[in-house]
């Protein structure tokens with residue numbers, strides 16, 4: 001496995017953005033009265049895809065702090081995840097498969113989890129570069145709670161994504177021009193190892 005050699009300021013900046021996301025999520029969730037402890041589902045079964053090298057690198061920063069036997073278990077689970085995913089997608093079936101990093105309902109890399117793991121659940125919106133605004137109603141529990149609300153609190157992802165995109169540009173620099181776009185499941189990120197940036 002290749003080692004990551006990434007300036008600490010990059011990860012510190014990502015941690016600051018992640019903390020801002022967590023605070024925004026908590027603010028909106030508390031206004032709605034949304035708590036994951038009341039949920040019988042688990043959003044770690046959602047079909048999430050991830051799009052930045054900086055998050056991929058930070059995920060591996062977390063994984064590399066684990067022992068090799070634990071990592072091996074995650075690799076095996078990631079392999080099974082991708083096998084099941086491919087067959088479900090081929091058969092046009094819903095792809096609700098448990099994330100390979102979820103252990104007994106809990107995230108094994110909670111402090112290093114991805115953006116979408118942090119923001120999923122509450123009503124949110126994002127302004128696209130072309131000016132269109134996309135709205136998401138939140139998870140099923142959140143939709144039940146907000147159904148009778150006149151003014152539904154909403155998390156605006158736009159400034160948070162803008163900061164993340166700026167950090168991604170800073171992280172990649174000139175390499176951004178030659179590297180392929182990231183559009184991967186977390187299982188693929190585990191199987192591929194840390195991102196190859198050269």
Ligand code: SF4
Pocket residue numbers: 043044045099100101102103106107108109110113114117186
């Ligand atoms: S990374 Fe953690 S929080 Fe995100 S889907 Fe996997 S187990 Fe859940």
